[in-house]
Amino acid sequence: MSLRPPTGQQWGWERRALVLLLITGWWLRICPISDNRLHADEAWYSYWGLLIGRGIDPWLTHVPLDKPPLLPYLLALSEWLAGRAGGWPGDGLAVRLPGLITGLLSIPLTAALASSLYRSSRVMLLAALGVALSPLAILFSATAFTDPPMVASGLAACVAAARGRPGWAGLWCGLACAAKQSGVLWLPLAALIWVVQEKHNLTWRKFGRMLIALAVVTGIIGAWDVARVAQGAVSFWQAGIQGYGGLRLIWPQELSTRLYRWLVLMRYIFVSPVVNTLLLAGLPALVSRALCAPRSSEAGLYTREALADISLTCFALLYFLFLWLRAFQVWDRYVLPLMPLLAILLGRILSVLGADRIPLLIILLLLILMSQPAWNAAHSLYPIGGDHGAYDGIDVIAAFLRSQPEGTVVYHHWLGWHYSFYLFGAPLYLAYWPTPAWLAQDVRAFGAQGGRFIAFPSWESSARVEHALTRAGYKLVPVLATTRRDGTRSFTLYRLQPLSERGIR
Numbered sequence: 001m002s003l004r005p006p007t008g009q010q011w012g013w014e015r016r017a018l019v020l021l022l023i024t025g026w027w028l029r030i031c032p033i034s035d036n037r038l039h040a041d042e043a044w045y046s047y048w049g050l051l052i053g054r055g056i057d058p059w060l061t062h063v064p065l066d067k068p069p070l071l072p073y074l075l076a077l078s079e080w081l082a083g084r085a086g087g088w089p090g091d092g093l094a095v096r097l098p099g100l101i102t103g104l105l106s107i108p109l110t111a112a113l114a115s116s117l118y119r120s121s122r123v124m125l126l127a128a129l130g131v132a133l134s135p136l137a138i139l140f141s142a143t144a145f146t147d148p149p150m151v152a153s154g155l156a157a158c159v160a161a162a163r164g165r166p167g168w169a170g171l172w173c174g175l176a177c178a179a180k181q182s183g184v185l186w187l188p189l190a191a192l193i194w195v196v197q198e199k200h201n202l203t204w205r206k207f208g209r210m211l212i213a214l215a216v217v218t219g220i221i222g223a224w225d226v227a228r229v230a231q232g233a234v235s236f237w238q239a240g241i242q243g244y245g246g247l248r249l250i251w252p253q254e255l256s257t258r259l260y261r262w263l264v265l266m267r268y269i270f271v272s273p274v275v276n277t278l279l280l281a282g283l284p285a286l287v288s289r290a291l292c293a294p295r296s297s298e299a300g301l302y303t304r305e306a307l308a309d310i311s312l313t314c315f316a317l318l319y320f321l322f323l324w325l326r327a328f329q330v331w332d333r334y335v336l337p338l339m340p341l342l343a344i345l346l347g348r349i350l351s352v353l354g355a356d357r358i359p360l361l362i363i364l365l366l367l368i369l370m371s372q373p374a375w376n377a378a379h380s381l382y383p384i385g386g387d388h389g390a391y392d393g394i395d396v397i398a399a400f401l402r403s404q405p406e407g408t409v410v411y412h413h414w415l416g417w418h419y420s421f422y423l424f425g426a427p428l429y430l431a432y433w434p435t436p437a438w439l440a441q442d443v444r445a446f447g448a449q450g451g452r453f454i455a456f457p458s459w460e461s462s463a464r465v466e467h468a469l470t471r472a473g474y475k476l477v478p479v480l481a482t483t484r485r486d487g488t489r490s491f492t493l494y495r496l497q498p499l500s501e502r503g504i505r
Contacts, residue, residue, distance in 0.1 A: 014121040017363075018111060018128055025107050025132040029141035031378040033096055035485075036386030037394050042144040044417040046095040049075025050424050059224075061231045066239035069224055070178035071146045074098040095144045102152035103141025107131050109155040110340040114347055116162035117193070117308040122359050126347030126366060127340075133370040135377035136269045136332070136339050139385025147333045150179035154186030155340055161194035161210075164201075169194060170210035174217025181240050185322075185337070187214065189315045196307040248327045261330045262323060268332065268384050269339050270346075271373035275366070279342060282349035287313050289352070309348060316341045332384040390457075391418065393482025393490040397455055398422035400480050400493065404451055411439060411454040411496075436468035443496055444472045452496040453479075458489045475499050 038046065048065070051057040053076040060072060075095055082094035093100070111128035115121065131137055140148055157172035169190045176183030191210065195202065229235050241247060250258060270276055290306035302310070316338055323334055350362050373382075380388055394415070401410055406427035412419055413433055423430070433439040433454075443452065454476070456462045466476055476494035484490045 014125045017125055018108070021125075021128050021132045022104065022107055025138075026104055028132070028138045028374055028378045029100055029103055030093075032139055032142040032380045032386060033092055033100070035380040036142070036388060037391040038095070038418065038421065039143065039145075039387045039391070040417045042095065042386075043421040045071060045144055045146070046075055046079070047417065047420040047424065048072040049079050049095065050421065052076035053080045054425075059228050059231060059233070061228050061233040064234065064239055065228070065236045066243045067146055067236060068178045068181065068221055070175065071098065071144075071149060071180075074149065075144065096142055099143050099145060099148040100141055102148040103137060105152045106137065106141075106148070106155060106340055109152060109159055110343055112159045113155060113162055113340070114344045116159065116197070117312075117344070118305055118348065118351075120351060122363075123344070123347040123351045125363060126350050127344040129363065129366055129370070130270065130343030130346050131340055133367075133374035134269055134339055134343065135271050135373050135382050136336060136384060138374060138377040139380070139382065140333060140336055143386050145333055146180040147336045150176050150183045151336050151340065153179055154183060154189075154337065157186050157190040158193050161190040162197050164194070164198055166194055166206050166210035167213045170213030170215075171217060173210075174214045174221075177218055178221050181237070182334075182337075185319065189311075192311050192315065193308075196304065196311055199307075250325055250327050254327075255324075258324055258330060262320070262335070265330070265332050265335050265384070266320075266338070268382055269335065269342055270370060271376075271382070272369045275346065275369050278349065279346050282353075283313055283345060286345065286349055286352065305348075309345075312341050312345055316345070389484045389486065389490075391490070392484040394418050395422065396482050397480065397491050397493055401428060401453060402426045404428065404453070408451040408453065411452065414457055414460060415455060436465045439465060440468040440472040440474070443469065443474050453493060454496065455491050455493045457491055462492075462494070469496065470499070473499055 045067070048060055048063060049072050051060060051063065052072055057063065060069075065072075075098060078097040079094050082097070107128050110131045111124045114127035115124040118124075153172050153176035157169045157176060160166075160168035160172055173183070173187045173190055176186045191207075194207075194210070198206070225235050225237065267276055270279070286309050290302065290309040293303060293306050319338060328334060346366075350366065354362060376382060380386065398419070401408070401423060407429065409429045409431055410419060410423070411431050411433050416430065416432060419430055431442070433442070439454075454465070456465075462476060469475060474496055475498075477497045478492055479495050480491075480493040481489060482491045
């Protein structure tokens with residue numbers, strides 16, 4: 001999608017400033033990659049990519065898949081390009097490359113959308129600045145979650161709609177759905193933006209292009225899922241609905257608690273109290289101004305800018321109500337689609353307040369207010385995005401286990417998704433233990449020959465397992481301990497050993 005300005009609009013120093021923002025955004029987003037180990041979901045998605053890349057399960061029929069196919073195949077490509085498909089998958093850039101690229105692309109896509117909606121290079125630059133320095137955007141661009149590709153695809157759909165290309169808008173909406181089921185929510189926004197931009201030139205034929213392009217992509221996704229089901233898999237649509245908890249409405253008792261928790265997460269979009277207050281106070285004023293503004297002489301319609309203000313604000317509000325009133329888990333990544341829309345609205349508010357008269361001063365003020373939060377996000381100082389230390393040391397545990405002889409048994413209860421990725425291809429046997437009694441019975445039946453290990457994270461006690469094993473004539477002998485970045489214990493790896501044998505130092 002070309003980022004050239006619409007007809008009649010010229011970019012001066014703003015174009016060079018946007019290039020600097022892209023460079024800055026890239027640096028801010030790549031810094032947290034080395035700080036954080038993989039979240040459990042990231043490890044699981046990356047394992048899917050390895051199954052595809054190695055040709056072991058290219059249709060993902062033997063895993064409980066609850067996501068559309070785009071991200072797993074992107075991860076397979078990324079891991080193949082990084083040379084990870086044939087050996088130890090490792091951790092870091094290889095599996096987070098799709099999120100890093102799509103997260104970076106969200107900056108120019110937001111700028112292009114703002115430019116098309118408002119025909120203002122000032123709003124364009126302010127919106128791009130908001131996305132480039134958003135702590136939420138920075139920390140999620142350094143992950144392997146499905147949300148960054150979904151948001152970038154949705155933004156591309158909105159840009160295409162704003163530039164009068166409904167077919168491309170439908171295609172990108174379809175790709176947003178292919179990244180995550182909730183990507184379908186970009187369709188009404190893209191359609192609304194297209195109607196606003198083409199209000200004097202609307203035809204059913206053009207709208208049909210959007211629907212046809214969307215149907216082609218979703219049809220391919222559906223055919224892929226049908227092929228999986230025919231091979232014995234469970235449809236990812238069904239698994240996704242079950243994973244979301246059935247999408248019920250929340251109970252009245254949950255209203256205040258969920259509202260507070262969502263608002264706490266939303267403040268990480270910009271973090272700065274001044275920016276958040278300005279946005280919270282400015283949105284009602286912006287909508288009121290749009291509703292009361294003089295209408296254009298053509299059929300008494302609102303101006304393009306007023307309609308854009310109303311459309312973006314209403315969609316953001318409806319999306320927030322959807323999160324609040326539906327029984328979704330209160331997870332930070334669900335807030336990510338709001339980030340570029342609020343950045344555009346923030347740029348619009350600042351523009352109305354005087355950016356057209358004193359543009360450089362307003363831009364510098366926003367830069368100052370958001371620089372510290374962006375720096376903190378680049379150093380993983382906010383509890384959003386990746387794991388932030390919870391899984392520090394998991395790579396050390398995995399490296400030790402990979403060095404064990406073939407046939408070594410690794411018991412797991414909490415770390416199965418991590419082991420699936422970190423121990424991929426290792427000649428080890430992973431055994432899930434549901435209860436301490438099951439574990440004791442398994443050890444009693446097969447003995448401890450060949451080496452058997454079990455790791456406990458610091459937030460779980462080993463007391464119940466030790467008690468059950470003692471009754472079976474076995475004990476846990478610590479062989480390795482890891483620490484987090486703050487010096488606290490993260491994992492302890494034990495070897496299962498008969499009580500009669502001496503411990504290992």
